[in-house]
Amino acid sequence: xxxxxxxxxxxxxxxxxxxxxxxxxxxxxxxxxxxxxxxxxxxxxxxxxxxxxxxxxxxxxxxxxxxxxxxxxxxxxxxxxxxxxxxxxxxxxxxxxxxxxxxxxxxxxxxxxxxxxxxxxxxxxxxxxxxxxxxxxxxxxxxxxxxxxxxxxxxxxxxxxxxxxxxxxxxxxxxxxxxxxxxxxxxxxxxxxxxxxxxxxxxxxxxxxxxxxxxxxxxxxxxxxxxxxxxxxxxxxxxxxxxxxxxxxxxxxxxxxxxxxxxxxxxxxxxxxxxxxxxxxxxxxxxxxxxxxxxxxxxxxxxxxxxxxxxxxxxxxxxxxxxxxxxxxxxxxxxxxxxxxxxxxxxxxxxxxxxx
Amino acid sequence: xxxxxxxxxxxxxxxxxxxxxxxxxxxxxxxxxxxxxxxxxxxxxxxxxxxxxxxxxxxxxxxxxxxxxxxxxxxxxxxxxxxxxxxxxxxxxxxxxxxxxxxxxxxxxxxxxxxxxxxxxxxxxxxxxxxxxxxxxxxxxxxxxxxxxxxxxxxxxxxxxxxxxxxxxxxxxxxxxxxxxxxxxxxxxxxxxxxxxxxxxxxxxxxxxxxxxxxxxxxxxxxxxxxxxxxxxxxxxxxxxxxxxxxxxxxxxxxxxxxxxxxxxxxxxxxxxxxxxxxxxxxxxxxxxxxxxxxxxxxxxxxxxxxxxxxxxxxxxxxxxxxxxxxxxxxxxxxxxxxxxxxxxxxxxxxxxxxxxxxxxxxxxxxxxxxxxxxxxxxxxxxxxx
Numbered sequence: 045x046x047x048x049x050x051x052x053x054x055x056x057x058x059x060x061x062x063x064x065x066x067x068x069x070x071x072x073x074x075x076x077x078x079x080x081x082x083x084x085x086x087x088x089x090x091x092x093x094x095x096x097x098x099x100x101x102x103x104x105x106x107x108x109x110x111x112x113x114x115x116x117x118x119x120x121x122x123x124x125x126x127x128x129x130x131x132x133x134x135x136x137x138x139x140x141x142x143x144x145x146x147x148x149x150x151x152x153x154x155x156x157x158x159x160x161x162x163x164x165x166x167x168x169x170x171x172x173x174x175x176x177x178x179x180x181x182x183x184x185x186x187x188x189x190x191x192x193x194x195x196x197x198x199x200x201x202x203x204x205x206x207x208x209x210x211x212x213x214x215x216x217x218x219x220x221x222x223x224x225x226x227x228x229x230x231x232x233x234x235x236x237x238x239x240x241x242x243x244x245x246x247x248x249x250x251x252x253x254x255x256x257x258x259x260x261x262x263x264x265x266x267x268x269x270x271x272x273x274x275x276x277x278x279x280x281x282x283x284x285x286x287x288x289x290x291x292x293x294x295x296x297x298x299x300x301x302x303x304x305x306x307x308x309x310x311x312x313x314x315x316x317x318x319x320x321x322x323x324x325x326x327x328x329x330x331x332x333x334x335x336x337x338x339x340x341x342x343x344x345x346x347x348x349x350x351x352x353x354x355x356x357x358x359x360x361x362x363x364x365x366x367x368x369x370x371x372x373x374x375x376x377x378x379x380x381x382x383x384x385x386x387x388x389x390x391x392x393x394x395x396x397x398x399x400x
Numbered sequence: 401x402x403x404x405x406x407x408x409x410x411x412x413x414x415x416x417x418x419x420x421x422x423x424x425x426x427x428x429x430x431x432x433x434x435x436x437x438x439x440x441x442x443x444x445x446x447x448x449x450x451x452x453x454x455x456x457x458x459x460x461x462x463x464x465x466x467x468x469x470x471x472x473x474x475x476x477x478x479x480x481x482x483x484x485x486x487x488x489x490x491x492x493x494x495x496x497x498x499x500x501x502x503x504x505x506x507x508x509x510x511x512x513x514x515x516x517x518x519x520x521x522x523x524x525x526x527x528x529x530x531x532x533x534x535x536x537x538x539x540x541x542x543x544x545x546x547x548x549x550x551x552x553x554x555x556x557x558x559x560x561x562x563x564x565x566x567x568x569x570x571x572x573x574x575x576x577x578x579x580x581x582x583x584x585x586x587x588x589x590x591x592x593x594x595x596x597x598x599x600x601x602x603x604x605x606x607x608x609x610x611x612x613x614x615x616x617x618x619x620x621x622x623x624x625x626x627x628x629x630x631x632x633x634x635x636x637x638x639x640x641x642x643x644x645x646x647x648x649x650x651x652x653x654x655x656x657x658x659x660x661x662x663x664x665x666x667x668x669x670x671x672x673x674x675x676x677x678x679x680x681x682x683x684x685x686x687x688x689x690x691x692x693x694x695x696x697x698x699x700x701x702x703x704x705x706x707x708x709x710x711x712x713x714x715x716x717x718x719x720x721x722x723x724x725x726x727x728x729x730x731x732x733x734x735x736x737x738x739x740x741x742x743x744x745x746x747x748x749x750x751x752x753x754x755x756x757x758x759x760x761x762x763x764x765x766x767x768x769x770x771x772x773x774x775x776x777x778x779x780x781x782x783x784x785x786x
Contacts, residue, residue, distance in 0.1 A: 068448075071477055112480065113483060119484040119508050120500060147446070148446045148448075150458060150473065156487040159496055160499055188449045
């Protein structure tokens with residue numbers, strides 16, 4: 045986590061501080077009142093892990109000048125709390141966020157005693173987050189026709205003092221690039237009275253704009269409707285699934301029933317062929333494998349050609365004629381046709397041989 | 401930076417603060433290098449530009465420390481002169497002394513003219529502790545410091561400046577400034593007072609710069625106060641040895657100290673030897689002595705006569721006599737050169753031994769005069785004109 049402190053002051057407050065002291069005939073100092081905020085900012089990015097940093101913002105709203113130097117501390121920087129309380133009106137101790145000093149014709153760095161006083165003030169006021177505002181007016185030109193007033197804020201971290209930029213609030217804050225998350229704070233009584241009087245027209249009891257609440261309500265209603273529609277869809281899908289499974293079960297049963305019915309009908313149509321069956325079995329047993337009753341390919345010498353299985357059913361179908369279904373009578377005719385064909389071929393071969 | 405003399409600074413400062421500043425610019429010698437007083441520059445005011453002067457109440461104070469010059473801003477308030485000052489410690493932003501350990505801040509007394517000077521000295525002490533703490537970043541340099549601290553001759557007369565780490569290379573450097581415990585009190589007074597300005601205390605400072613934390617680049621340098629440097633024969637007379645590779649300060653510093661002590665002893669002995677020499681010549685030549693250096697015993701002039709021939713003999717004794725032989729210049733009282741000067745001849749080589757005592761040297765010189773004069777006379781007659 046990184047802390048990025050900024051100090052904000054309105055132009056009016058800063059200019060009144062400068063105006064009060066610019067003509068003072070020596071160094072001046074006093075207390076700074078306001079409020080400090082610490083906000084956790086989470087930056088979400090696709091390219092890297094979430095980045096969390098704490099933004100410290102100190103808003104300077106008022107200053108209280110001391111009548112003389114070393115009012116609330118001694119030569120070694122020890123704080124006199126009684127003197128601090130006397131400076132604060134209406135016991136505003138909790139509003140003290142730091143102190144300031146105007147040091148003419150010196151460098152814009154904290155001095156030895158300022159560092160000691162700052163650390164002791166943090167301890168005395170039990171506030172680890174305090175700022176020190178340093179103003180250093182000086183002559184810009186030797187004749188003194190132009191003067192400059194430099195200002196800076198300092199905070200301490202583990203006894204290291206770092207310079208914090210002071211941003212002056214204005215109507216058109218140029219550095220503001222993003223949306224405002226919180227409004228600029230203001231402690232003016234008139235402002236607070238006006239907000240109290242008219243605020244209820246725009247804000248609800250929880251501090252949000254009324255329209256925001258209504259939009260939120262509408263959003264919630266939409267969400268509820270969406271959820272209801274989702275539930276309906278889910279139910280109908282489940283019912284559909286159930287029906288589909290029932291339908292498929294019914295189909296299976298129907299198929300099986302049809303199958304079984306078809307088998308029974310076939311059995312009814314066929315005549316009784318007990319005798320034929322026996323004869324058929326006998327013929328099959330005796331002559332099923334007999335070469336005389338099988339269709340065969342013969343050579344010229346009338347020897348059967350052995351079957352060569354090519355491994356496919358088609359080949360088997362080609363090479364092996366279904367003998368079981370053929371009757372013995374048909375086999376003779378087939379053999380005769382084949383024999384005639386082979387004889388003529390054989391004669392041709394003989395003729396050719398003789399010719400040779 | 402606008403350099404200004406102490407008088408100008410005192411003239412411009414607010415009258416109520418003048419006594420405090422006066423003791424700083426006139427008597428303000430702090431640290432080992434106390435040859436010069438503290439310097440004040442950049443006097444400014446915290447009052448408006450329309451306030452009639454003198455009303456300056458803030459300035460820069462230049463403080464020599466360990467071979468560096470610290471530039472601290474001291475801020476008073478002319479409107480409240482009774483209040484204690486505030487400080488800005490220049491580039492040492494991390495130096496934050498404990499206020500309770502500064503007695504003259506706790507009990508600030510604007511009516512005591514010495515209060516500011518004492519407070520500055522206390523701050524320098526705190527600054528020294530702060531620099532010593534920074535040495536802890538290098539164990540090697542811390543060892544050097546601790547070993548010197550144990551030696552009472554050097555431990556209490558040491559200033560350390562720990563340099564900033566180089567952000568690129570991460571190197572850490574430091575400089576040790578040590579006051580060498582050499583006794584200069586016996587150096588003849590005449591050797592010390594021949595300087596343009598009042599040099600202040602006679603001191604020898606050895607500065608050793610460590611350019612890296614591992615002590616591979618070490619550069620020693622010896623600083624002598626102007627009078628001591630003059631007494632020893634100038635800046636070229638004393639060369640210290642280089643820092644030995646792998647060596648340490650506790651061995652090197654005593655070595656340099658001994659070298660310097662020997663040199664001082666030699667100079668002191670040389671003075672006594674020269675006095676003895678002159679005394680012997682006075683004894684031997686009596687009325688022939690025209691004049692001699694009665695303070696430093698570096699010169700002697702004799703008027704002698706040989707066979708009605710009168711001549712002068714100027715004897716010049718060098719700083720490192722008797723190691724270095726005196727120069728004899730014979731001068732004719734009758735003859736002139738073309739340029740109008742008395743005819744003379746310089747003799748640097750003649751019978752001489754540094755082991756002879758003054759009496760023996762006078763006797764031998766007399767014998768040499770007798771042997772050389774005829775030759776000189778001839779030369780004068782031949783080359784000079786009456």
